[in-house]
Amino acid sequence: YAGNADNLADVVNDPRYIFIQGNICDAEFVSQTLREYQIDTIVHFAAESHVDRSILGPRQFVETNVMGTFTLLEEARKFWVVESSIPEVAKRFHHVSTDEVFGSLAPHEPAWTEETPYAPNSPYAASKASSDHLVRAYGHTYQLPFTITNCSNNYGPYQFPEKLIPLMILNAIEGKPLPVYGDGQQIRDWLHVQDHCEAIYLVLKKGRVGETYNIGGVNQPANLTIVETICDILDEVHPNTAPHKKLITFVKDRLGHDRRYDIDTKKINNELGWQPRHTLTLGLRDTVLWYLSHLDWVNAIRHKQEFQGWMDANYKAR
Template sequence: MIELNEKRLLVTGGAGFIGANFVHYWLSRHPGGRLVVLDALTYAGNRASLDAAEDRPEFRFVQGDIRDQALVEKLLREEGIDTLVHFAAESHVDRSITGPDAFVDTNVVGTHSLLKAARAVWLPDNEAPLPQHRFHHVSTDEVYGTLGANDPAFTETTPYAPNSPYSASKAASDHLVRAYHHTYGLDTTISNCSNNYGPYQFPEKLIPLCILNLLEGKPLPIYGDGKNIRDWLHVEDHCRGIELILAGGRAGETYNIGGNSERSNLEVVEALCTLMDELRPTAAPHARQITFVKDRPGHDRRYAIDARKLEGELGYAPTRSFEAGLRETVDWYLASASWWQPILSGEYREWVGRQYGGSN
């Protein structure tokens, strides 16, 4: 087995939220190998998220599309890549409802293009000994559908039942990854994670959106009654889960990565208000900014992850409580205006205004 410090990684979507956090996490723990980021720098990709890595000799950034199979093959060959970690995806449910085509193009066609490239480079001859390699595909708990209030949490054997164009596109990509392992012998693993939060998250998602709205005195838009429940996972715990899978995960297997922190959307926003009352006090409590807006179509009621397989096989457990992780996240955004201020462009503001009925 290739030691982690010697692995040569291609990270797709490495300028996005989870991808950038993974890049920093990996470089801090495994110097001496190679890490190449491939990112198209679409609206949610931010080169500034990788500033701290730019001067590292083992780091390289390439702007490009995962659907460009020739480019991916070229990178795999010239960099001697043995591990591909696939984060690149369109990932926001709201955007998938209004524009599903991009989700099929990136999440399904793009993943298939990567798989074809990996097969062409790593498995050029089915009769020859297979070079050591790993294609790790990062997916979501949303492929499993929705849970009732008293239903058991999702396991790796929960039947797929996606309810949004986003989750359907991720489910399709999961099936393609599985098929390339079983049909062609590609060494693949899949992880399905719960809702991530932490630094570098594009502010269309609930937590950064509300942090920035709190700073600007704007409404905090909450869909429906605010009682939709998610399991919240700090992004660094997610990165550690992936690291464990790369180190010892079994080929062809799926592993759930969760945070053991179920909270309703309303509870999350109320916790943010309490933190901001402490850190940025105003004349009135910040909770006055909470505003309920029309629910989105097909809004899943509850997600919950059972991560006992990853715990039992590879020793995973989240290291941060939700309270500690949320405070760290708020502190990061308060200290990182130079990162998020350029994002608040006209296009972003127009999208938020359309999405939440002018609440922003």
């Protein structure tokens, strides 16, 4: 539902770019694509990813995140391992996962490392944990060369408007309430999407096969602090008659809402030399400015019936 071909307008004319639309649960489609284009590397981003959606409709998360991952793994195994159609050195299945597989942290617990036991608390997190285990199992059982990254919360340009940061930016611009779950003191680590992509590319090029790497933005503000910071930025660059903070509205908390996330990135820092380049303050400012200059892109999404129906179902009842 969040896929948007307009997001790829910058690369449409690049000769390396080929767009193929299909379902990752469709084994015939996946098999044909691997063989037609002699695919030697899969970077598996495809997933249902919104926790609230997983609470209201978990089936899609199991189908896409678990069965879709299984289908990709199985067809890659047949093509790469059974048929040995691709040189060994070129093969890589990279799985993009989340820090939510680790559960929730108490206030003074240490950050999650790659060795932290899994304890997923939402249907979304459980579906991603399941897919992580499948990837590892295919590596161990069938010698499918893989790497996994577990990232923290992403933000930045082109993020779907239902997510926290774009939702707050866009509601504030329009003078609508800024819904904050519970007391707003839930803590997340925030990672700029460009930093995330650069880290994944580095793992593909230099990461050790069979290893997992945590990727985080090295900051853990409360959700309320994020919303207040967005309001402060908008007061400066897009002032309203009243401070935007007056729009903050506390609503009924999410079911089973995890309290705190914190991710340890020492492994990717030390082994691969990666560090995030965006501070949260500058990253949020750039993101606010991006949405202000791309309202046509936003409105094209928000006018779709499915999007408005979801927003009504999730927020009006609170």
